[in-house]
Amino acid sequence: MIVFENVADLDLAQTLDCGQSFRWTERPDGSFDGIAFSRSVNVSLDGSSLVIDGAGEDDRALWREYFDLDLDYGMVRRQISGLHPVLARAAEYAPGIRVLRQEPFETLITFIISQNNNIKRIKGIVSRLCESFGEPISGGFAFPAAQRLSEQSAEALATLRAGFRARYISDAAKKVARGEIDWQLCRTGDYGAARAELMKITGVGVKVADCTLLFGLHRIEAFPVDVWMKRAMEKLFPEMAPADFGEYAGIAQQYIFNYSRMHPEIFE
DNA sequence: GCCCAGGTATAAA
DNA sequence: TTTATACATGGG
Numbered sequence: 001m002i003v004f005e006n007v008a009d010l011d012l013a014q015t016l017d018c019g020q021s022f023r024w025t026e027r028p029d030g031s032f033d034g035i036a037f038s039r040s041v042n043v044s045l046d047g048s049s050l051v052i053d054g055a056g057e058d059d060r061a062l063w064r065e066y067f068d069l070d071l072d073y074g075m076v077r078r079q080i081s082g083l084h085p086v087l088a089r090a091a092e093y094a095p096g097i098r099v100l101r102q103e104p105f106e107t108l109i110t111f112i113i114s115q116n117n118n119i120k121r122i123k124g125i126v127s128r129l130c131e132s133f134g135e136p137i138s139g140g141f142a143f144p145a146a147q148r149l150s151e152q153s154a155e156a157l158a159t160l161r162a163g164f165r166a167r168y169i170s171d172a173a174k175k176v177a178r179g180e181i182d183w184q185l186c187r188t189g190d191y192g193a194a195r196a197e198l199m200k201i202t203g204v205g206v207k208v209a210d211c212t213l214l215f216g217l218h219r220i221e222a223f224p225v226d227v228w229m230k231r232a233m234e235k236l237f238p239e240m241a242p243a244d245f246g247e248y249a250g251i252a253q254q255y256i257f258n259y260s261r262m263h264p265e266i267f268e
Numbered sequence: 269g270c271c272c273a274g275g276t277a278t279a280a281a
Numbered sequence: 282t283t284t285a286t287a288c289a290t291g292g293g
Contacts, residue, residue, distance in 0.1 A: 019274060115275040121291060122274085163289025168276085205276050257274070 002060050004050040009073035011096020012045055018258045019119055020215045021100055022110050022126045023143075033139075035130075036066055037103065040139030054139065068098050068218075073251075080252045084243035086233045087252050090259035097258060099220060099251050104183055105176055106143040107216025108198070111208045112168045128160050129169075149173035168203025175201055186213060191222040220250035229256060236266065 016024040016032050024034035031044035041054040052063050064070065077095060081088035109129070114122050133148055134141035150173035157166040175181055181201070186194040191213070198209040206224075213219040223245065230242040245252040260266070
């Protein structure tokens with residue numbers, strides 16, 4: 001068991017159930033069971049201590065990074081809130097959101113599955129994907145390796161009931177397994193080039209690419225303010241110009257997404 | 269039954 | 282370059 005003390009600005013439900021990760025399930029006691037990096041754990045918050053049950057000290061750095069504990073989200077939230085009142089409202093609504101640093105391939109595949117889909121069903125498909133093709137580990141199944149996934153027939157993938165996304169999953173797994181996707185470029189290269197790199201995959205457009213870059217490669221600096229967000233800002237504050245989301249655009253975007261999910265009436 | 273869901277590929281203007 | 286439509290599946 002690992003304990004991180006004095007963790008601020010983290011709410012597990014807000015972070016693990018806000019549509020960025022699809023592998024966490026809440027227990028009645030408010031803790032969450034989940035798997036990342038082929039490790040099955042239960043995470044809970046005891047006061048300001050983050051408890052990772054099922055993990056050893058060897059993995060302290062790994063979980064510190066996963067929950068992005070080295071970034072001061074209080075500072076980020078204050079900065080974002082100053083950019084536009086809509087951002088202030090969204091950040092205030094769920095101040096415990098953090099942007100997780102998930103594994104790139106898992107993020108890519110889960111957001112391919114997310115297209116024209118709902119979170120409940122996304123979780124089901126991801127769950128079947130891991131049970132069918134992931135390595136069994138203590139407490140569940142790891143997310144499948146690209147190589148293993150790339151070897152699956154169309155018939156095998158059909159058991160996931162992912163619908164038209166099955167061939168997208170297959171193409172992504174093949175390209176990643178062959179090394180045709182340059183993760184280093186995605187992580188550190190020009191944002192446009194990183195986006196284009198992921199869009200080499202069939203079924204990956206700007207939205208899936210942006211979500212993969214944000215949640216899988218932590219490109220928090222460049223999430224575009226899309227037309228939908230601009231419309232929301234103009235509707236709520238018609239007298240103001242839509243703001244750029246600034247240095248932490250990806251985090252701002254996640255506050256907004258969560259807020260819109262909980263208050264759909266405000267966003268039409 | 270009908271509508272829609274963290275969109276994208278494809279065809280057509 | 283921009284705009285309509287199909288797409289598989291299942292929850293509300």
